[in-house]
Amino acid sequence: MKTYYDPEDLKKFGKISEFQPELGKKFFDYYGSVFQDGALTAREKSLIALAVSHAVQCPYCIEAYTEDTMEKGCDEEQMMEAVHVASAIKSGAVLVHGVQMMNKYKDISM
Amino acid sequence: MGVLTHKSLAAQSHALSETDKQLKLLQEANLTPFQQKLEETGLFPLTTVGVDVFQINVGKMCNQVCKHCHVDAGPDRKEIMTRETMQLCLDAIDKTNCSTVDLTGGAPEMNPRFRWFVEQLSAKGKKVIVRCNLTIIVANKKYYDLPDFFKKHKVQVVSSLPYFTASKTDSQRGNGVFEQSIKALKMLNDVGYGIEGSGLTLDLVYNPSGAFLPPSQEALQADFKKRLKDRFDISFNSLYAITNLPVSRYLEYLVASDNYQGYMEKLVNAYNPIAAEGVMCRSTISIGWDGYIFDCDFNQMLDLKVAAKGQHLSNFDLESLENRNIIVNQHCYGCTAGAGSSCGGTTA
Ligand code: SF4
Ligand code: SF4
Numbered sequence: 001m002k003t004y005y006d007p008e009d010l011k012k013f014g015k016i017s018e019f020q021p022e023l024g025k026k027f028f029d030y031y032g033s034v035f036q037d038g039a040l041t042a043r044e045k046s047l048i049a050l051a052v053s054h055a056v057q058c059p060y061c062i063e064a065y066t067e068d069t070m071e072k073g074c075d076e077e078q079m080m081e082a083v084h085v086a087s088a089i090k091s092g093a094v095l096v097h098g099v100q101m102m103n104k105y106k107d108i109s110m
Numbered sequence: 111m112g113v114l115t116h117k118s119l120a121a122q123s124h125a126l127s128e129t130d131k132q133l134k135l136l137q138e139a140n141l142t143p144f145q146q147k148l149e150e151t152g153l154f155p156l157t158t159v160g161v162d163v164f165q166i167n168v169g170k171m172c173n174q175v176c177k178h179c180h181v182d183a184g185p186d187r188k189e190i191m192t193r194e195t196m197q198l199c200l201d202a203i204d205k206t207n208c209s210t211v212d213l214t215g216g217a218p219e220m221n222p223r224f225r226w227f228v229e230q231l232s233a234k235g236k237k238v239i240v241r242c243n244l245t246i247i248v249a250n251k252k253y254y255d256l257p258d259f260f261k262k263h264k265v266q267v268v269s270s271l272p273y274f275t276a277s278k279t280d281s282q283r284g285n286g287v288f289e290q291s292i293k294a295l296k297m298l299n300d301v302g303y304g305i306e307g308s309g310l311t312l313d314l315v316y317n318p319s320g321a322f323l324p325p326s327q328e329a330l331q332a333d334f335k336k337r338l339k340d341r342f343d344i345s346f347n348s349l350y351a352i353t354n355l356p357v358s359r360y361l362e363y364l365v366a367s368d369n370y371q372g373y374m375e376k377l378v379n380a381y382n383p384i385a386a387e388g389v390m391c392r393s394t395i396s397i398g399w400d401g402y403i404f405d406c407d408f409n410q411m412l413d414l415k416v417a418a419k420g421q422h423l424s425n426f427d428l429e430s431l432e433n434r435n436i437i438v439n440q441h442c443y444g445c446t447a448g449a450g451s452s453c454g455g456t457t458a
Contacts, residue, residue, distance in 0.1 A: 041329065067322055
């Protein structure tokens with residue numbers, strides 16, 4: 001069956017360089033550097049990536065960073081807390097626009 | 111006790127309790143042969159650097175039935191090393207300059223000759239390691255004094271604890287194992303094990319509770335130390351992060367959970383030649399409960415005997431063992447993935 005998302009495609013991510021090698025290489029070098037230990041640990045970065053994966057709702061990223069956080073020694077509680085962070089920011093971002101709605105409401109109301 | 115939840119594959123007459131079926135399955139993943147990977151990185155044939163460690167499996171009997179066990183150990187396994195075979199071990203050890211004897215099982219303490227054997231090894235001045243599953247210490251009154259016995263002979267205790275929470279530990283090792291392990295760790299701490307300045311070493315072993323690779327040993331050790339101290343006031347020396355090898359019950363788990371192919375690919379993709387250079391079989395020999403000699407405990411469980419003249423302790427031939435080539439197969443990828451894996455943790 002043809003679908004938009006195929007789990008097998010995740011393994012082909014590296015192949016994006018085929019159509020534009022120079023930019024592809026720059027991206028993967030950059031990507032690799034971002035996830036190294038730095039001021040944040042590789043593990044903290046992996047949890048951030050897991051949260052962002054949910055916020056952008058990318059199934060490839062969710063699969064990849066579920067495994068990656070587990071391989072960085074995180075447990076299910078820590079992982080779900082990261083997802084809640086993404087969820088809280090997303091719902092907060094929706095709700096804070098309620099202020100705009102309220103402003104407009106008041107502007108055009110008697 | 112509540113830790114016995116399963117039977118061994120052998121007791122279930124499961125197809126994967128047979129070594130030829132396991133070897134066949136390892137071929138079926140259709141991945142680059144391990145031998146070819148070694149050749150490509152200039153490491154074939156894999157040779158030894160001497161016999162520094164004797165790892166002796168004193169029997170398959172265990173009070174636990176962990177899901178990942180590569181020994182397929184359990185209370186229903188009756189294979190156990192006799193005193194005669196232990197004597198053959200001692201005679202063979204005398205012929206070498208090995209520094210360390212690493213006792214494993216099953217639960218090695220369940221062998222009725224275990225204490226006698228440790229006393230003999232200790233009298234020879236060898237460093238003795240016991241792979242203690244912790245729960246055995248609290249399993250029966252007759253084991254309560256194990257911490258004192260270990261202390262008397264300065265045995266290095268190496269114990270599995272897959273995580274610092276009950277859910278991850280129990281899902282791999284059985285219900286209630288975490289709680290009992292914590293009790294046992296406290297008893298070991300009480301006699302000085304894992305306490306700075308005591309000279310008594312207590313190391314822990316982490317292995318992933320599932321089909322994924324272990325984290326960085328260093329980062330995880332810091333985490334384990336903090337969590338075990340804060341939550342349970344428990345201390346230990348080092349943490350070894352080891353990779354699960356696709357052998358026996360772990361192999362069966364991979365197949366049953368539909369993770370086999372993915373896991374094997376992960377191992378192959380993570381091949382690290384530096385880890386391959388440091389694999390433990392290069393300085394170890396492994397002895398089975400019945401006195402046969404293998405390159406490592408994994409080859410032992412796959413019944414791949416050493417490629418040397420004497421394959422049994424009764425005709426132990428050190429020269430031939432020191433000059434042997436190590437028998438490799440697809441399961442070896444588990445030792446060479448990422449930072450590498452051995453009974454002493456990472457190797458690269
Ligand atoms: S992993 Fe260790 S404790 Fe668990 S069943 Fe196997 S030998 Fe026993
Ligand atoms: S599985 Fe055994 S023989 Fe293979 S690399 Fe690991 S230690 Fe060596």
